[in-house]
Structure formats: structure tokens, C-alpha cells
Amino acid sequence: MDPTQLALIALAIGALIGGSLAGLVLVALRARDRARVQASVALPDGTRAVLQGMDDVAVVVDTSLLIVAASAPAELFGMQEDVALPGDELRALVRTVRRAEAAETATLRLHRGVEPRLVSARASGITPRLTLVVIRDITERERVEEMRRDFVANTSHELKTPVGAVSLLAEAIESAADDPDQVRHFASRLTAEAARLGQLTSRIMNLSRLQSADDLTELRDVSIDEVVAAAIESQSIAADSAGITVVRGGARHAYVRGDVQVLTEAIGNLVANAIAYSPAGAQVGVGVKSDDRVVEIAVTDRGIGIPEGEQHRVFERFYRADQARSRRTGGTGLGLSIVKHAVQRHGGEVELWSRPGRGSTFTVRLPAVAGPPELVTKKKKRKKKPPRESARPEGEKNP
Structure with missing residues (x-):
């Protein structure tokens, strides 16, 4: 074999070995890149455990805005693993964080079910391909x-x-x-x-x-008879001046646990409101109904009534159904708001029924208590349970 042939053979062998080495290097580089990508997509150790211990809504999303991990409260906003991140504003926030490579906070609106909620959302990168989003509901605040x-x-x-x-x-x-x-x-x-x-x-x-x-400090077993009598007495001058008759009816000897002054003011506000919005010569009814669980106090008037579209607003502070009449009678627009909060502080609720031209009925419901021991003994001695009494005075019809 001549020297030329030997040189060609050596060159071919060198090229073959060089190509193999280059291929091995390229495979190694590709494997390294895949490992880096997988490492950037994989959740850091302990991330899921941290999310499950959070009270706030928190999710981790990848580059396609797919949720890869979520806290338990996130489900309230429809955020679960393997589901796309909801909300255009929220997705835009994540994209901004990715571009800027810095944490961002924004106030935006999301839906919790069908209910829109105002939230504060903070997004921050935790790996090159994963973003943590923490959401706090600030609607009530x-x-x-x-x-x-x-x-x-x-x-x-x-x-x-x-x-x-x-x-x-x-x-x-x-x-x-x-x-x-x-x-x-x-x-x-x-x-x-x-x-x-x-x-x-x-x-x-x-x-x-x-x-x-x-908390209310002056708590005791309160006689509803005492509360109603004091409330009516506090408005007697206003009733006489307006030519209004206040009639009391219904059950007797009902008791609740509460602050007698707060409850008296609340019922007095209802009576004052009924007097203010009743025509001269009309009648205002205060009735009580009770059983072992609930005491109901209903204050009924035959006044101007309240349109249905405004009834949800009557318990707002400073709201007046009739501005001119309220000014004439010196109303502050706070009476019904005080009633609502007083009743709620006693674990009860207040309900309104009203029709324009037919009048209004405000019904307060409070948790009942047994009352003094002598009253409990007297009740136990009754041989026959009396019929359930109406919360409305005689002559008053249910709406």
C-alpha cells in the first residue's frame, strides 16, 4: 500500500473518530439542557406542603398559565391543578411578572362562583418557568x-x-x-x-x-313586657301630638337575654318611626309572639308604606324614605340602622313588610330564654298548652 493510500485511510479514521466525539458532546449538551428545563418546571421541594397550609388563595402556574399546584381555598375561585388560570387581569399580571422578572401586586376583580370579589393579587417567580400567585380577598375590608x-x-x-x-x-x-x-x-x-x-x-x-x-356589658334576662312598655311610654308625647293611638297586644311574660336599655331604644325607634309615618288619627300596633325558641315583636302602622325598590335601603345610615316628612318630624335617619345593629348584637334579626298606601310592619326576632325561676315553675304547672298567639295586636291582619 503506497503512502498516499495510507494517508487517506488515516484521514478517514480521524474524521470518523472526530464525528463520533462531536456527536457525544452534542448529546451531552442536549441532555444537560433537558435537565435544566425539567428542573425549572419541577416544583421546588415542599411547595405543595406550604400551599396546603395557607389560608389565602395561592397557586403555582407554568409558562402556559396552567395551574400545577394550588392551596385548598383556591378551589373557591375555581382554581385547581391542571386547570388554566382564570381571569384576564390575573393572567396579564403573571405575564408582566415574567417579562419584568420582578414581583408585582395588583388590585383586581375575580369571580368566586358567580359572585364578583375584589382581591389583592401578588405574583412572583419561583423558577424560570414557574410563577407563584397569592390572592387575598379584600371585598369586606x-x-x-x-x-x-x-x-x-x-x-x-x-x-x-x-x-x-x-x-x-x-x-x-x-x-x-x-x-x-x-x-x-x-x-x-x-x-x-x-x-x-x-x-x-x-x-x-x-x-x-x-x-x-x-360585647354588650349590661346583660340580664330582660322582660319583653318591660321593654315594650318603656318603648311605648318614651313615645307617648309624640303619639299624643300626632293624634296617634298605640295599641299593645299578643303574648305576655316573654324573656330574652340582653341589654334592656339597648332593646328599649331599638323598639322605641320602631314605634317612633311608625308614629312619624302614620296619618293623624291612625293606630300603631305593637304585638308580641313567643315560643320556647324565639320571641317576635312586631310594630305595625297604616302609614304611607315603602316602595319595594327602596325596602333594602331603609336600614342604611341616614337613609330616609320621605325626606320632607323626616325633616318636619326631626328625624335623623339613624333610627332603623340602630335597630338593625342592636338586634344583631343580641343574636336576632329584623324583617320588613311594607306596601305603599297600606303601611309597614317591622318584625324583630330574638332568641328566647326561660326567664325567672318562678315563671318557669308557673309554665310547667299549666295543664294545657295555650294556642299560639299572634304577634300582632287585635284588629291587625297579617300582611
């Missing part, structure tokens, strides 16, 4: 904050009127110092505005106390 802002704004507005009136009347009295009749006239109006201002301030403080987290 924002609602409370909005109520606080509305309360401050409404209170400022309501206080402005009587404060301005007091200031003007004081100036009028000073200007009319030489006219005793005018002084007496302005002084009587000043007294009325001062009383209105005092009532408004007192009701704002009472409502604030009822809405606070503090």
Missing part, C-alpha cells in the same frame, strides 16, 4: 372602609344643618335684643335645634357603640 368614609361624610353633612341653624339663631337673638317677643321666638327655635343636635349626636354615639367589637 373595602366595603367597611367605604362605609366608614360614607359615615364620616354623612355625619358631617347632617351636623352642618343644626350647627348652622344654632349659629344663625344666636345672631338673630343678639340682633333682636330690644324685642322680647322676637327673643322668645328665636330662643324657642334655638332650643329645638339644640335638642335636634343633641339627639343626632347621641344616636351617632349609640350606633358607633353598637358597631364596635366590644
Whole structure:
């Protein structure tokens, strides 16, 4: 074999060996890249355990926005493993985090079932291909904050009127110092505005106390007979002035556990409301119905009634069904709101039935208690259970 042939053979062998080595290197590089990709897609150790221990909604999504792990509360928002991340705004947040390679927080809306909720969502990368999204429902927090802002704004507005009136009347009295009749006239109006201002301030403080987290302190077994009698008596002057007759009927000797002053004010507010919205010469009924579980107190009037579209708003602070009438009667728009919160603080509920032109019935339901031992003994001695009494006074028909 001549030298030329030997050289060609050596060259071919070298090329073959070089190609094999290059192929081995390429395979090794590809294997390394696959390992890196798999490592970036795989969940870090302990991630699922951490998610399952979270009270907030939390999910981990991959580059295709598919959920690969989720906390238990995430199911409330329809977020489960192997399901695409819901919500256009939420998906846009994840894409932004991926591009920016930095954590981002946004306030957005998601649906919990069919209910829209306001949430705070924070997205952050945990591997090159996985993103952690933590979602906190802030709907109630924002609602409370909005109520606080509305309360401050409404209170400022309501206080402005009587404060301005007091200031003007004081100036009028000073200007009319030489006219005793005018002084007496302005002084009587000043007294009325001062009383209105005092009532408004007192009701704002009472409502604030009822809405606070503090528990009621003056708790005892309260006689509903005592509460109803005191509530009617507190409105007797207003009833006489308006020509309204207040009738009490229904069961006797019912008891609840609560604060007698708070309950008396709540029922008194209902009676005052019924008087204010009833025509002269009308009748307001206060009836009680009770059994071993619940005591019901119904206050019924034959007044102007409330349109169905406005009934859900009557328990809002400062809401008035009839602005002109409320101004004439000195209403603050806080009475029914106080009723709602007072009843809720006693573990009860208040319900409204109303028809325009036919009147309204507010029914308070409270958990019943047995009452004093002597009353319990007397009940046990009864041989025959009396028929269930209506919560409405005689002559009052059920709506």
C-alpha cells in the first residue's frame, strides 16, 4: 500500500473518530439542557406542603398559565391543578411578572362562583418557568372602609344643618335684643335645634357603640313586657301630638337575654318611626309572639308604606324614605340602622313588610330564654298548652 493510500485511510479514521466525539458532546449538551428545563418546571421541594397550609388563595402556574399546584381555598375561585388560570387581569399580571422578572401586586376583580370579589393579587417567580400567585380577598375590608368614609361624610353633612341653624339663631337673638317677643321666638327655635343636635349626636354615639367589637356589658334576662312598655311610654308625647293611638297586644311574660336599655331604644325607634309615618288619627300596633325558641315583636302602622325598590335601603345610615316628612318630624335617619345593629348584637334579626298606601310592619326576632325561676315553675304547672298567639295586636291582619 503506497503512502498516499495510507494517508487517506488515516484521514478517514480521524474524521470518523472526530464525528463520533462531536456527536457525544452534542448529546451531552442536549441532555444537560433537558435537565435544566425539567428542573425549572419541577416544583421546588415542599411547595405543595406550604400551599396546603395557607389560608389565602395561592397557586403555582407554568409558562402556559396552567395551574400545577394550588392551596385548598383556591378551589373557591375555581382554581385547581391542571386547570388554566382564570381571569384576564390575573393572567396579564403573571405575564408582566415574567417579562419584568420582578414581583408585582395588583388590585383586581375575580369571580368566586358567580359572585364578583375584589382581591389583592401578588405574583412572583419561583423558577424560570414557574410563577407563584397569592390572592387575598379584600371585598369586606373595602366595603367597611367605604362605609366608614360614607359615615364620616354623612355625619358631617347632617351636623352642618343644626350647627348652622344654632349659629344663625344666636345672631338673630343678639340682633333682636330690644324685642322680647322676637327673643322668645328665636330662643324657642334655638332650643329645638339644640335638642335636634343633641339627639343626632347621641344616636351617632349609640350606633358607633353598637358597631364596635366590644360585647354588650349590661346583660340580664330582660322582660319583653318591660321593654315594650318603656318603648311605648318614651313615645307617648309624640303619639299624643300626632293624634296617634298605640295599641299593645299578643303574648305576655316573654324573656330574652340582653341589654334592656339597648332593646328599649331599638323598639322605641320602631314605634317612633311608625308614629312619624302614620296619618293623624291612625293606630300603631305593637304585638308580641313567643315560643320556647324565639320571641317576635312586631310594630305595625297604616302609614304611607315603602316602595319595594327602596325596602333594602331603609336600614342604611341616614337613609330616609320621605325626606320632607323626616325633616318636619326631626328625624335623623339613624333610627332603623340602630335597630338593625342592636338586634344583631343580641343574636336576632329584623324583617320588613311594607306596601305603599297600606303601611309597614317591622318584625324583630330574638332568641328566647326561660326567664325567672318562678315563671318557669308557673309554665310547667299549666295543664294545657295555650294556642299560639299572634304577634300582632287585635284588629291587625297579617300582611
